[in-house]
Amino acid sequence: MNPILVNQPLLDGNEKKYLLECIDTGWISSEGPFVKKFEEQFAARVGRKYGVAVSNGSVALDAAVAALGIQPGDEVILPTFTIISCAAAIVRSGAVPVVVDCDPNTWNMDVSQIEDKITPKTKALMVVHIYGLPVDMEPVLALADRYGLQIIEDAAEMHGQTYKGRPCGSFGAISTFSFYPNKHITTGEGGMLLTDNEQLAERCCSLRNLCFQPQKRFVHQELGWNLRMSNLQAALGVAQLERLDEFVARKRHIGQRYTELLSDIPGLQLPLPRTDYADNIYWVYGLVLKDEVPFDAEQAMRRLAQYKIGTRPFFWPMHEQPVFRKMGLFDGVSYPVAEKIARRGFYIPSGMALTDEQICRVAQVVVEVFK
Numbered sequence: 008m009n010p011i012l013v014n015q016p017l018l019d020g021n022e023k024k025y026l027l028e029c030i031d032t033g034w035i036s037s038e039g040p041f042v043k044k045f046e047e048q049f050a051a052r053v054g055r056k057y058g059v060a061v062s063n064g065s066v067a068l069d070a071a072v073a074a075l076g077i078q079p080g081d082e083v084i085l086p087t088f089t090i091i092s093c094a095a096a097i098v099r100s101g102a103v104p105v106v107v108d109c110d111p112n113t114w115n116m117d118v119s120q121i122e123d124k125i126t127p128k129t130k131a132l133m134v135v136h137i138y139g140l141p142v143d144m145e146p147v148l149a150l151a152d153r154y155g156l157q158i159i160e161d162a163a164e165m166h167g168q169t170y171k172g173r174p175c176g177s178f179g180a181i182s183t184f185s186f187y188p189n190k191h192i193t194t195g196e197g198g199m200l201l202t203d204n205e206q207l208a209e210r211c212c213s214l215r216n217l218c219f220q221p222q223k224r225f226v227h228q229e230l231g232w233n234l235r236m237s238n239l240q241a242a243l244g245v246a247q248l249e250r251l252d253e254f255v256a257r258k259r260h261i262g263q264r265y266t267e268l269l270s271d272i273p274g275l276q277l278p279l280p281r282t283d284y285a286d287n288i289y290w291v292y293g294l295v296l297k298d299e300v301p302f303d304a305e306q307a308m309r310r311l312a313q314y315k316i317g318t319r320p321f322f323w324p325m326h327e328q329p330v331f332r333k334m335g336l337f338d339g340v341s342y343p344v345a346e347k348i349a350r351r352g353f354y355i356p357s358g359m360a361l362t363d364e365q366i367c368r369v370a371q372v373v374v375e376v377f378k
């Protein structure tokens with residue numbers, strides 16, 4: 008039996024054609040025409056005025072934090088159950104990450120815990136939509152409004168998703184996306200910042216390009232980074248974006264099939280198909296082992312590996328990261344929901360190229376392992 012990889016992208020649209028165009032014209036750097044095109048088309052798709060393409064989703068968060076002027080001593084509230092990129096961007100700016108636990112069913116930040124964490128030092132709320140369902144945005148927007156806080160929206164897992172009909176990625180003062188190969192659309196490596204604010208867009212562009220100045224190019228008033236996306240990456244992005252609706256439909260199909268095939272296993276918590284504000288787009292199909300299961304996620308993943316089924320563990324909470332504990336952050340805190348799903352959650356093959364046959368085979372193996 009061939010292995011079933013945890014992710015495989017689908018690149019059989021116009022990707023090759025547009026890449027050849029880059030080679031044939033010689034436009035391979037960030038100066039090439041696909042970059043502008045991808046920025047404009049992706050921003051339009053999310054209903055935003057400006058898109059700034061960058062080299063990945065993690066640096067998009069670094070640039071977002073810097074562009075919003077978040078400084079040493081400031082506090083930023085985010086979920087503990089997320090990828091390190093979110094907290095890393097805050098810590099690198101000198102600000103303090105303050106975390107909240109997640110909801111046991113949606114795995115998204117528990118928005119009812121945010122208000123207690125707001126202090127006079129709080130400058131921003133970093134919301135991160137997790138695994139396919141959006142954060143409940145209305146209460147977050149109300150808090151941001153009441154306390155005068157900026158929102159950074161990490162929509163890296165939410166291409167094509169909506170919250171109450173409004174596109175994810177349209178809520179933040181700055182919103183960020185990733186185009187890593189396991190996201191709904193990919194550029195290999197890549198990311199984007201979106202905003203409606205012209206000054207913020209200009210700041211993001213400047214930070215992306217070493218803060219070169221238009222007049223005196225090599226005289227710098229500020230430190231930036233080289234975060235530029237190449238024309239080759241953007242060419243892939245334009246081709247992928249043409250198929251976003253199809254890709255979202257495919258992911259929903261994968262999610263629905265898994266749910267049909269796995270819902271009879273008593274020990275497994277499956278992803279919620281929907282909430283009252285969104286239908287799941289199943290960025291990944293996560294499983295959480297219920298208390299009655301006598302082994303943890305690591306062991307379940309080892310068993311699936313024996314059948315050559317690829318898996319990945321869930322995120323490890325920010326407050327339990329050795330790197331942050333060594334810095335003296337998150338001393339003595341506990342967030343029980345995130346701690347539990349980190350140990351009992353993992354995801355099964357969920358990539359765009361997964362075939363219906365592979366879905367059945369993965370489900371059969373999962374059934375076998377949980378018998």
Ligand SMILES: *Cc1c(COP(=O)(O)O)cnc(C)c1O
Nearest residue numbers: 063064065090092163164185187
């Ligand atoms: C993938 C991801 C990122 C990081 O994106 P990269 O392009 O891999 O750097 C950031 N945030 C979330 C929520 C992600 O899923």
